[in-house]
Amino acid sequence: MRVRDYSRPTTLNPDRLFGQVAQKLAVAIITGAVKAGELLPNEDDLRSEISVSRTAYREAVKILTAKGLVEARPKSGTRAAPRDSWNLLDPDVLSWHFEADPNEKFIRDLFELRHFVEPSAARLAALRRTPADIARIEAAFRGMTENPPYADTTIRADLAFHEAIFAAAQNSTLQCLASVVTATIQWTLLLKSVDDRDFFVASLVDHEHILNAIIQRDGDLAAARMAGLVIDSLNATLTFLGDAVTLANLKIAKIKHTK
Amino acid sequence: MRVRDYSRPTTLNPDRLFGQVAQKLAVAIITGAVKAGELLPNEDDLRSEISVSRTAYREAVKILTAKGLVEARPKSGTRAAPRDSWNLLDPDVLSWHFEADPNEKFIRDLFELRHFVEPSAARLAALRRTPADIARIEAAFRGMTENPPYADTTIRADLAFHEAIFAAAQNSTLQCLASVVTATIQWTLLLKSVDDRDFFVASLVDHEHILNAIIQRDGDLAAARMAGLVIDSLNATLTFLGDAVTLANLKIAKIKHTK
DNA sequence: CCTGCTCGTATCGTATGACTTTATCGCAGA
DNA sequence: TCTGCGATAAAGTCATACGATACGAGCAGG
Numbered sequence: 001m002r003v004r005d006y007s008r009p010t011t012l013n014p015d016r017l018f019g020q021v022a023q024k025l026a027v028a029i030i031t032g033a034v035k036a037g038e039l040l041p042n043e044d045d046l047r048s049e050i051s052v053s054r055t056a057y058r059e060a061v062k063i064l065t066a067k068g069l070v071e072a073r074p075k076s077g078t079r080a081a082p083r084d085s086w087n088l089l090d091p092d093v094l095s096w097h098f099e100a101d102p103n104e105k106f107i108r109d110l111f112e113l114r115h116f117v118e119p120s121a122a123r124l125a126a127l128r129r130t131p132a133d134i135a136r137i138e139a140a141f142r143g144m145t146e147n148p149p150y151a152d153t154t155i156r157a158d159l160a161f162h163e164a165i166f167a168a169a170q171n172s173t174l175q176c177l178a179s180v181v182t183a184t185i186q187w188t189l190l191l192k193s194v195d196d197r198d199f200f201v202a203s204l205v206d207h208e209h210i211l212n213a214i215i216q217r218d219g220d221l222a223a224a225r226m227a228g229l230v231i232d233s234l235n236a237t238l239t240f241l242g243d244a245v246t247l248a249n250l251k252i253a254k255i256k257h258t259k
Numbered sequence: 260m261r262v263r264d265y266s267r268p269t270t271l272n273p274d275r276l277f278g279q280v281a282q283k284l285a286v287a288i289i290t291g292a293v294k295a296g297e298l299l300p301n302e303d304d305l306r307s308e309i310s311v312s313r314t315a316y317r318e319a320v321k322i323l324t325a326k327g328l329v330e331a332r333p334k335s336g337t338r339a340a341p342r343d344s345w346n347l348l349d350p351d352v353l354s355w356h357f358e359a360d361p362n363e364k365f366i367r368d369l370f371e372l373r374h375f376v377e378p379s380a381a382r383l384a385a386l387r388r389t390p391a392d393i394a395r396i397e398a399a400f401r402g403m404t405e406n407p408p409y410a411d412t413t414i415r416a417d418l419a420f421h422e423a424i425f426a427a428a429q430n431s432t433l434q435c436l437a438s439v440v441t442a443t444i445q446w447t448l449l450l451k452s453v454d455d456r457d458f459f460v461a462s463l464v465d466h467e468h469i470l471n472a473i474i475q476r477d478g479d480l481a482a483a484r485m486a487g488l489v490i491d492s493l494n495a496t497l498t499f500l501g502d503a504v505t506l507a508n509l510k511i512a513k514i515k516h517t518k
Numbered sequence: 519c520c521t522g523c524t525c526g527t528a529t530c531g532t533a534t535g536a537c538t539t540t541a542t543c544g545c546a547g548a
Numbered sequence: 549t550c551t552g553c554g555a556t557a558a559a560g561t562c563a564t565a566c567g568a569t570a571c572g573a574g575c576a577g578g
Contacts, residue, residue: 055561055562065322066321066351089432089435112383116433117376174371174372175343
């Protein structure tokens with residue numbers, strides 16, 4: 001899929017071997033290429049894909065185990081785990097989903113969760129923000145206005161805007177959900193009708209309103225406007241999601257966009 | 260701390276060597292015994308604690324890396340990561356916190372997040388529940404009423420009650436936050452004034468109200484009553500949290516309780 | 519023919535030693 | 549003082565070996 005991944009490098013150094021193996025296996029599980037049955041036999045995998053040692057393979061499996069994607073039992077083998085035991089909120093698991101065909105239910109679930117959480121985060125941010133928080137949010141907003149609509153720096157600024165709001169909420173556990181928000185934003189960028197200037201401008205206005213509400217310490221307003229922004233994003237995303245979306249469509253869309 | 264851990268065995272087979280090492284290291288990081296600096300040198304740890312091979316040690320480190328607790332860089336060493344890069348919502352990370360002194364800010368954060376999320380989950384459950392969901396929630400509720408107040412089975416039923424509600428909400432990503440709820444419940448049991456019959460009875464009534472609201476498909480009511488239950492839990496928990504709580508106090512409290 | 523026991527095999531867990539890669543730090547030279 | 553190169557330390561990778569055990573196949577007995 002080769003989606004530009006804006007998430008900071010968390011676990012999987014893509015240049016490290018075990019990270020590559022982990023991602024490869026993870027994608028195989030997420031796409032459903034490997035169901036909830038046996039994993040590709042150790043040695044077969046080693047031999048066919050890239051010849052890696054048992055060490056690298058096992059460390060990759062340990063990473064997947066830690067994220068709930070596989071269950072290794074002493075002698076029965078290493079099986080892919082059922083979906084409801086995956087740590088779907090793990091940043092790596094979220095980003096691995098970009099390598100698979102878009103799953104409409106999953107994306108809807110993500111937006112639903114975001115819709116529950118991010119307005120609350122905005123409310124807290126309005127009530128608790130420090131001057132430093134304001135500065136950080138404003139800086140991110142400036143990054144969105146001073147760069148071309150869908151440029152790389154603009155997108156990063158957008159993600160930084162939302163992360164800064166979560167940080168301003170001063171709740172360490174809530175902050176872990178910022179990765180859910182950034183994931184939905186990336187899904188929107190990927191799925192919505194491309195080069196949509198109107199959407200961009202409207203989104204910019206939404207962001208400004210949120211920023212102002214936070215500056216004014218108006219928690220309810222910040223929450224309401226954040227909720228509105230989430231709804232708008234979801235709608236923009238769903239324009240594409242209605243049809244059966246596959247990697248093939250997406251590639252076509254991206255090609256159209258670039259040329 | 261030796262808290263009875265009610266979370267289902269996720270990653271860390273406690274009988275497996277790498278799991279023990281991972282937990283030991285994780286607790287050292289969470290308690291702050293290891294700051295955001297170097298980890299205990301590889302060989303030292305191997306030699307002093309339990310002599311484990313490099314294999315086991317490295318696999319433990321990989322688990323911690325996957326959960327964001329440590330960052331391993333080729334030459335600079337394996338350092339404990341700053342707290343804001345931990346996956347605090349990971350079930351294992353949550354349960355490892357029970358091995359450390361209670362951190363009031365952290366527990367408040369957990370409750371705050373729960374207060375944002377669980378009422379929404381209850382609302383969705385009321386709107387989307389299937390007959391099977393109802394049966395599951397009812398079974399859990401019966402488990403709470405038909406057993407002695409703070410018995411093991413009762414506590415498990417309590418946790419099952421909340422998990423069943425999340426399941427009924429039919430949102431895979433939301434469901435991952437059920438572990439946050441179960442963690443707060445365990446913190447409550449650990450911290451509140453023990454053998455508090457009044458609290459138990461009141462809690463039982465709250466649970467019944469929530470169950471009825473879900474049966475009646477009244478989303479708003481279910482959400483409101485769930486919010487109330489969360490607030491009550493928090494208050495019961497904070498009666499103890501006001502003072503400086505240490506493992507020592509807790510042990511005393513538990514001893515008092517048992518004799 | 520069916521049941522049950524035993525043994526072999528596959529696979530994970532653990533251990534060990536050696537070699538490679540990479541990034542940091544310090545030294546030397548400009 | 550600044551620059552750059554090399555020594556070095558730690559993680560990463562590989563190969564190999566052995567132990568333990570769950571599962572299944574095959575054999576023996578009813």
